[in-house]
Amino acid sequence: MSAFDADPVRPPSTSAHGDRVPYAHRVHPVHDAKRGRRARITPAHVTAALRQLASLLRVGLPLLAALDIMIASATRPALKRLFGTVRHDMLQGLTLNAALARHPRHFDDRCRALLAIGEASGALVDVLDQIVAEHQRQRVQRAKLRAAMTYPACLLVFCVAIVVVLTHWVIPAFEDIFKSFDAALPPATRLVLATSHRIATAAPYVTAGSIACGLACVVAFRRSTTLRHAAARYLLAAPVAGPLLKRAFAAQWCRALGVLLRAGVPLADALDILAATRGHPAYTTATADTVTRIRRGERLGHALARHRLFPDSITVPIAVAEQTGALDTLLIDLATLVEQELEWRIATLLNLVEPLLVALLGLLIGGLVITLYLPIIELGRVV
Template sequence: MANKEKKQLQFLWEGKDKSGNNSKGRICADSISKAKTALRQQGITPKKVHRESSFTLFDKKKAAVKPVDIAFFTRQMSTMMKAGVPLLQGLEIVANGVEKDKLREMILGIRNDVNGGSDFSQALSKYPDYFDALFCNLVQAGEHSGALETMLDRIATYKEKLESLKAKIKKAMTYPAAVLVVGILVSAILLVKVVPQFETIFKGFGADLPAFTRLVVQLSEFAQDWWLIGLAASIGAGLAFAKAKKRSQKFADSVDRTMLKVPVIGSILHQASIARFARTLATTFAAGVPLVDALDSAAGASGNVVYRNAILQIKNGVSTGQSLQSATVITGVFPNMATQMIAIGEEAGSLDMMLSKIADFYEEAVDNAVDNLSDLLEPLIMVVLGVLVGGLVIAMYLPIFQLGSAV
């Protein structure tokens, strides 16, 4: 069995650089002695080297590596290489600057592989959870063309645009759910905690309660008896839904199709899928990837089964000699504006530029739609909460008002 690679530690150091100026920073190494050796190799005379404390109340260092971290890493590497920093040194500098342990270990692992003779793309491919085939293929294309820094810049832009789009979609999906959850929680608290207090008062009236009040009291009794089961059922249903969507492709596809039909949300998802298709295709095609292979990547990045199937249909059409524009029209899911711009790009020989403009247009459309949805939901939240809370309050005080009028 191969020995596990020893986990590198992080050390804080203070010392003097080659010019004799005081300097300080972080460095990763297996031990203090190796940290000092590494600093001397960099032309730094270390004075103080000590291990950085790993204790924090909310430890962000152990947090999982997210796609936004990969986008930031790519942007940093692009900036380093454009500034003339060698690849190995750039990886070392970026690794020393990140906070998350997992991300740092991964970058240092990539650096070690490159230092051992592997291509950058080969080193990245060892971490498929973070660097997919598209990412590695684009880096490989950049290495072969001798323009790795330019390719990293394109990839960074692509990842940043994609993550920004995902954040907008998440916002659009989360806001309505938040309104619903807040309304349910407020109603549940009132029914379980507040209404019973009024119910004890009503029993001393010795008179029939109004129908609306009786309904609310019955709902309160039901909520007190079944709230725990209802909560467990809701959590169970949520977990079952997530598990079914993850394990059953057929179920996940049906959810995708259904979401596209939801008012407002469906329109945002349509526009987001078109933006992803155009952005991915523009990036890969501009990198010199053959159109058929680029369409494969675009299908995987579309984010919805309807568009994934449509793009694969386009790929089959292009493979048999159809133009991209005519193959896109046949699918019936892409708007006329997008197909016409694709046709112009093909005729002018600037397809990648035209696809980028399509992506920019639909990304802006998603941004505007999400902002409009937020503006629409803000008064809706007030109305929903006002009806729920106001209705319960009226139901509770109605008997008191009737009693006062009778007196």
């Protein structure tokens, strides 16, 4: 069954928005019974679709005609359904922003607010380009972070694998050899053998308990909003990760606010949009409090300074920029600077962690090898 039913082609018609539709087929979303993981729409798919929409509008196509082309060229049934529904809603008289508001899973409040400004001002293409650039920047940042964490993660996995191999196969083999000596073993060797026995005995219970605890935590996190918020706040207070996370969230907050202000959204309304957007609960609460204070007449820089989530390196320049009238530019520049500093700090931290992991791995393997061969060396001296 196809994802859309199309009426026969008929002469061009005019939509409720005044757009002349060149191929006036009516697209109706239908339900697909085979919705699996492959049909899921990812943020990358949404970004690519918005980029295509901007390109089609840039060459002068009406909005509904551009949606027709997107629907016809989409290779994923889920995307066809999504934009088919959007087109159908627009034919009923909704704006693009209102039609996308029915799909909050794929288009958040910030995206829809920018699109609403673009529709009202006639700069929809520029706004789409801005949204696409922001999405791409976030993707690049996440890719860089994943790439930076890959090597330390592989080292940790390798360390765990070495411990498993040694305790389950290598050390028991040496123990059989030691039994044939019928001689007293050095204290270090006895300690290694006893530790290996304990690990081998407790491993099944520890593994089962870890899996059970992990599943219980996942279920609890999904069902309990309070638990998720508590964990999120605890991460911000963590010794090493906390300062990095605060800078990352502060940079994201500054960039989002700067983009909204640059698009023409008033400050209080822009903060309302940020407060309604799903994000870190601490920053959502701080944003809501900041909106209240601004509506009472307080300055943004002073309102942000009341919260420990924003360092002085952010609040002080914001207070100055409010007086000069260049708040949107400063916020985006601040976000860029904080992101660059964050990348440098993460790279420095990883450059310190990687040698420590390598040294730990070397000490682990070297110490075990020396401990296991020590009885053989002593036996050779006796002989």
